[in-house]
Amino acid sequence: MRLTALIAPLCLALATLGAQPAMAQSGQPAGEDVVISEGVLRDLPIAIAPFQGPRGQEIAQVISANLERSGFFDPIDPAAFIQQNPGVDVEPQFAQWTQINAQTLLVGQVNVDGDGRLRVNFRLWDTVQQTQLLGFQFTSTPENWRRVAHKISDAVYQRLTGELGYFDTRIVFVAEDGRGPNRTTRLGVMDQDGFNPSYLPATDAIVMTPRFSSTHQRVTYMALGEDYTRIYLLDLETGRQESLGEFEGVVFAPRFSPDGRRIAFSLERGGNSDIYVMTLQGRQLTRLTSDPGIDTSPSFSPDGSRIVFNSDRGGRPRLYVMNADGSGQRPISSGSGNYHTPVWSPCGDMIAFTKQQGGRFHIGVMNASGGGERILSSSYYQEGPTWAPNGRYLMFFRGEAGESPHLWITDVTGRILRPAPYGGAASDPAWSPLLDPPAADFGGAVGASGGSCLAAGG
Amino acid sequence: MTTSPFKTTAIVVAAVAMIAAAGCTRRTPPPTPVDPGTPSQPTTPTGPSVPTGPVDGAVIPGSVRDFTINVGDRVYFDFDSYSIRSDASRVLAAQAGWLSRYPQVQIRIEGNADERGTREYNLALGARRAEAVRSFLIANGIPASRIDTISYGKERPIAFGSNEQAWAQNRNAHTTITGGAPQ
Known part of the structure; x- marks a missing residue:
């Protein structure tokens, strides 16, 4: 075999x-x-x-x-x-x-x-x-x-x-060279422990926000050129990539649906950014928000039924949840400060986010229904949390003033907070699912066929 | 033959089965070259009324340098704001006047944000700033067909530094001449 x-x-x-x-x-x-x-x-x-x-x-x-x-x-x-x-x-x-x-x-x-x-x-x-x-x-x-x-x-x-493991996974990220006006970026993929890194060649475009599909070895990311923005689909096995399409207006913030068949993203028209979803087969475009405020950073719940996103429609950036068809939009964050980049846990129970408050950036988690907010990490600048497939660990990128960002890891309790095992300047990490399902029933609360999470309903 | 740099080597942990052996083979599709996507080319200057090239370093009226030096190609914004400030409206009125004199000129307005925001939100904010400038120019008689917009978010800062002075410079909308004028 x-x-x-x-x-x-x-x-x-x-x-x-x-x-x-x-x-x-x-x-x-x-x-x-x-x-x-x-x-x-x-x-x-x-x-x-x-x-x-x-x-x-x-x-x-x-x-x-x-x-x-x-x-x-x-x-x-x-x-x-x-x-x-x-x-x-x-x-x-x-x-x-x-x-x-x-x-x-x-x-x-x-x-x-x-x-x-x-x-x-x-x-x-x-x-x-x-x-x-x-x-x-x-x-x-x-x-x-x-x-x-x-x-x-x-x-x-x-x-x-008693929890699912997370070691047989990979990270896609943006490798950074130089800073400020001299910064260049490349897409990188490595094992979760920082080994076997490989990179796409740098181009004139800045690459941003790569995200894994949950069902395939497929990545979507945004490229920002001098006169274009584009969302790409990249197949890690073949290296083949294609554009999601050509749009009138800036396209950004792509993320796969849990079944890997659609991508939610922001599309800007006339200065107003709204959230759309597009099917990968047939390229059917559906608009989900139409508020004149900024609507961006969509992230699906693991069952695909809802989307959490970022909007400043209430006067400042907060987190909102809607049904996957755009109905039932309502705020879930209630604290002061500005909330950004919500990401739904693969377990469904929590949402990780970036928060700006008091002149600093913070990574935190809250209950998916709002409330129960916990700040896990704070520094001059950090953002972009991504969940390990077992829903316990978060990787994000963090830097101090005047420094290039680096990848960091924390866990939902905040007990662990340390640099990720990759030494280079990097940003926008995204954690893959387990590369294979568990090979056998290793015991604990999850079985070999038991989903991708902590305990059921946890 | 090109291969993906991300390709995982022939895989894995297949396992000897002492309990059960599931036979299961997948073929990897042949590797194909990476297509990084070709950015579209900027518009080429056309039209008979294009002024011709610079002489002895002098600023030619109607040139990109004329626009940059004598009019101003960048306007600035307050934090998390896309309102046109009074200093910006003077510059933009001058831009509109200049663009009216040189009707063959095409422009791209690039919205920028400072580092104090997330990447995605700042792309949206930069788009708002570009649109605010575009609306101003249209209101001052410039046809929409001459204006493209894009947001660079906080990805293409012009100033180093993590202080108010650098942030203020990086919160801007830049008007780039993409056609219809010599350098």
């Missing part, structure tokens, strides 16, 4: 490792054991043993860095390990792991098959209960070893937090 496209969900069977003779454990979740719940502020100590075999050490390092960045885990320094090179098919010396406070232990083994493919076995152990929490095997072409590490990270994250 050789899978070559990211376009469709990966048709993936994955192996459950057989239990050890002494261990009558299946690879399936066990029951009450180590599960992180919200409100537990201590990070879970986890020992990630270097996987044995080729690339084994690097795979373990990628997993360790992923889990550490999530803010839920405290990977133990391998220098502290007492048991060296624990095998994947041998029961670990549990006492030697509990002695260094490793409540959980990940071990793995990489083998190279006859056709050159990597076969990676891994087991996650609860060292206190002395039970196996996970035992699976992935195979992959050798160059995809980082993706194997991300998928194992997702399995561990999901098993121990």
